[in-house]
Amino acid sequence: MKKNQFNNTTKITIAFVVCSFLVILGIGIYQSLDTKEEVIYEQEEVVENEEENIDEQIVEDDQEIVVTDQEEIQEDSVEQQAETEQVETETEQEEVEFEEETSSSSTSQQEAISQVSIIIYGVNETMSSGTIQVAQSSTVYEVLLEYTTSQSMELKTSGIGTSIYVKGIGGLNEFDYGGRSGWTYTVNGNYLSMSCGAYEIGEGDVIEWIYANYE
Structure with a gap:
């Protein structure tokens, strides 16, 4: 147990x-x-x-x-x-310079003006006369053209440039009074042999256009 x-x-x-x-x-x-x-x-x-x-x-x-x-x-x-x-500034400067140049050029052009007298003699009469302001380097023909335009006078020519020839002024034409009649010009009383498109006028010059008959 x-x-x-x-x-x-x-x-x-x-x-x-x-x-x-x-x-x-x-x-x-x-x-x-x-x-x-x-x-x-x-x-x-x-x-x-x-x-x-x-x-x-x-x-x-x-x-x-x-x-x-x-x-x-x-x-x-x-x-x-x-x-x-910078570009805008340069552009503004260029515009100012251009305006100055334009103004200067315009002033120069205004200063380069000549006043001349012109008389146109027909047959036994003075057809027209007066004074006109033109560019200083203008030719005798350019003075005549500007003057007749301002006076509404007819102008007939032949040729061009330095070879231009005046055939008629104010309805009076070459050969109207014979085969040797026509237009000629003087500057300060001097007859010149060169074309009116070649001779340059000066300040105060007196230009006379004369209808001549050599018969």
Whole structure:
């Protein structure tokens, strides 16, 4: 009987020891797993933090790039504006210079005016006379043309340029009074052998057109 009780006690003790061991082993395994989970969680947090830091760094870099691009755009805009202002200034200066040159040229042209007298003698009469202002380099023919135009007098010619010849003035034409009748001219009382389209007048000159009959 005592031997059976001892055996039972021994079995119970062994069972208790085994159970305790299993419990302790289970607790150890659980703690080990929990520790591993914590380590994994911490590693995941570290990775997430690193990713967030990387994302933040990327955002900062992008912002810096955007700021740099904006600064470059502003610099380009300032440079373009400066170039535009310079072009406008140069254009204004050119316009001022052109106006000054035009004004100077106009003044010179106004100063280069000659006043001359012109008398047109027909057959035993003075057909017309007066004074006229013309360009200083005008020819005798140009003076006659301008004067007859202003007086609504008919003017007939042949030839061109320095070879022009006056055939009729105010309806009085060459050969109207014979085969040797026609128009000739003098400047300051001097008969000239050159064409009226070649001789240039001067200030105060007196031009006379004379209808002559050499028969």
